[in-house]
Amino acid sequence: MTKRRLGTLAGGLLVGWLTAGCGAEPAQEQVASQEQPLAEAPQRAPALENLEFIPSEMPSSATPGLIRARLAEGEKATRFLLTGDDGKELVLSDDGFNGDEKAGDGLFSGFGIVNLDEHRKTQERIAAFQKESTEPLTVATFQDRVLVRETALVPLPSDVFAPGRPIPLPSTGIARAVVPNKSLIINHPSVVGDPTRTWDPCTRTGNPNGVWTFKHLMTEMANTAAPAPAFTERWLRQWLTTQSVNGRPVQARSAMATQILNAWPRLSTGELDLARSPFKLVAIVNRLDLGRGSRGPYGTSGAGELRFVFSVMTSMTCSRPYEGFLVIFEYGVPQNQCLQVKSWAQAWTGLSNPLLALGSSAYNTQLQNLTQQVVLRNKAPGKPNGSAINQVRTNEIMLSTPWWEMREFRLFSTAANPRHFTTTAVPGHLSEHVTVRTPFDPFNNSTTLTNFLTTHNAPILNGTHDVPLDYGTTPNFLGAFPQMATNTFIWNAPNLGSVPNGFNARHKFSLNTCTGCHAGETRTDFTHVGVSGALSPFLAAGMTNVNNPYNVTDPVSGQVRSFFEIRERAQHLDSAAHQSCLIRSLDQSVAFVH
Structure with a gap:
């Protein structure tokens, strides 16, 4: 990803950061610092606890924006690579640069492309299964084949799909859809x-x-x-x-x-x-x-x-x-x-x-x-x-x-x-x-x-x-x-x-x-x-x-x-x-x- 691309996305995300309640508008020197090139090679992705996305444009099948993640318990990294929905690699870091708001806060950030059209279809699919089901729809978490937690599976509200709104990106599977x-x-x-x-x-x-x-x-x-x-x-x-x-x-x-x-x-x-x-x-x-x-x-x-x-x-x-x-x-x-x-x-x-x-x-x-x-x-x-x-x-x-x-x-x-x-x-x-x-x-x-x-x-x-x-x-x-x-x-x-x-x-x-x-x-x-x-x-x-x-x-x-x-x-x-x-x-x- 080029320096110009990072700068364009950063500028487009300023309104999003304000809407998301992430604090006051960054000073010009902060914006400039977010365009600094990466100083060291990132590692492959560690295990992640969660993901979210703040789009900088109206949601589409290739929406640019800021991707944020937290590591799973016990994982360590300085920066790491993921695959965006455009098939290209992207870097997430927690060093205060390249879209990361605050160094060392455990929230890794980076710019990339997300297919929000597909994510919306997932929400529609969840709603359809909810409507057909007589039991609450849940997604399960397992550890060594044992069920350790069930989380209610509910669709995101449609108004969350807007520029500047943080959109959760959870892993969702509907087990009953499989025979x-x-x-x-x-x-x-x-x-x-x-x-x-x-x-x-x-x-x-x-x-x-x-x-x-x-x-x-x-x-x-x-x-x-x-x-x-x-x-x-x-x-x-x-x-x-x-x-x-x-x-x-x-x-x-x-x-x-x-x-x-x-x-x-x-x-x-x-x-x-x-x-x-x-x-x-x-x-x-x-x-x-x-x-x-x-x-x-x-x-x-x-x-x-x-x-x-x-x-x-x-x-x-x-x-x-x-x-x-x-x-x-x-x-x-x-x-x-x-x-x-x-x-x-x-x-x-x-x-x-x-x-x-x-x-x-x-x-x-x-x-x-x-x-x-x-x-x-x-x-x-x-x-x-x-x-x-x-x-x-x-x-x-x-x-x-x-x-x-x-x-x-x-x-x-x-x-x-x-x-x-x-x-x-x-x-x-x-x-x-x-x-x-x-x-x-x-x-x-x-x-x-x-x-x-x-x-x-x-x-x-x-x-x-x-x-x-x-x-x-x-x-x-x-x-x-x-x-x-x-x-x-x-x-x-x-x-x-x-x-x-x-x-x-x-x-x-x-x-x-x-x-x-x-x-x-x-x-x-x-x-x-x-x-x-x-x-x-x-x-x-x-x-x-x-x-x-x-x-x-x-x-x-x-x-x-x-x-x-x-x-x-x-x-x-x-x-x-x-x-x-x-x-x-x-x-x-x-x-x-x-």
Whole structure:
């Protein structure tokens, strides 16, 4: 932004400042000081508490004016970048220059463009939903998936949209506008069993080359790294030998041969026949919420993940599906710019259209148009194989009872830290990887974990912690192949009373592990999407009514927590689809990865 542009806006805002009650007219030297160029490079956007805008002209789709923000609690900055609604970066500072009224008052200011026409439409939309609703309309605030606050959602008065008037720019999502089983978690038989797009290994019907088949996803992921059958078999054979990940052994599960590989039909060449794979699609999941607050360009959110959940169906599991083996393909949606993310969100909310029947030919076509934007080869040129895949996760009890075991695989690149991968990793292939935020199992109920909860207390409580490869003098801390013997499994530690806010820190740490999330912390029987596509109560509670809570009693402290997982996902999806890029700056980073 040029110095002349800053000066023009500053002059146009003088009347606005007076109207807003911000004090007497600034002296000429103050106005001049507001045109001073920035002395140092601004940082990317921190988390924000709120935003407001003072227009200098009549509201339009590209209104110039003064944007003001306060940082969220605990955040620090001198100046930072955001994205205006014109797609251009803008600088907010608290130094008394470039539109900032008073240095050091905690109110960051800068000039930019806001689409007030869109903001007015949001108010009209709120009013329309209020009129249709028999219950008060609210917007919820969540912390680690728990509802902590509800705020009445009321439209702004129309007269606030005038030059010189401060206009609040809150993040607003109407969760009830989203139909969860059409736009969030799709497990309807007419979708996951679409005969033109999927393959059913039990009935041997469908299209083995369909766009939602295991074969299609593996072929596109392999790209030119290897023929897809060899790429697939090399991945599965990792269960047949003991692997070493982060310096510790991952024991073989030899039933991979007897249960899956030996029963898989092969071509005359001896290769796996991917057209007759035993993997049956059971769900397609939109996880746009995982991109929330991911600090994309100038503070905007990302598009999160797209997931496909498959269940292994053998001659045994077709009739006894509880002996399960689930595979989850988790793709990072390659939409990074704010307007791209907004368009992506709008396409998903479009699936909630009441005129579009779930599982109809029109619905499935629209869904296919979305999924193909992500899964096709070379959609993410900067990632291994050009694939958008982030990771492939498995959750199974088929290969060895009585333990459910989880594993994580990623495409290996020589640029990666080799300690994150098995020592047998090969570039371009799915290779066993450490399991995010989950230590090796022997550290459960240990003093090492007590110490970790203490030394990492603040980031654990605010959801920004990570689990490192090594912890202090303890090597090989971050784990692989976490196991769950019972559905009451949790991560616990002795002497929690010595840990600041110890019970809450324990819960948040455990909830953010793979195993805690799939067992005791959410009262879940090992899978959130089951081998037949059924959802855990943690997810199912909000699928028919997003306002339904799912209450879980903490197994250690006895505290009852009310989870609204689907409501949180729906609210963010609606907000991302219907609000401006600037307002996306308010999105708070998610504390979870699952």
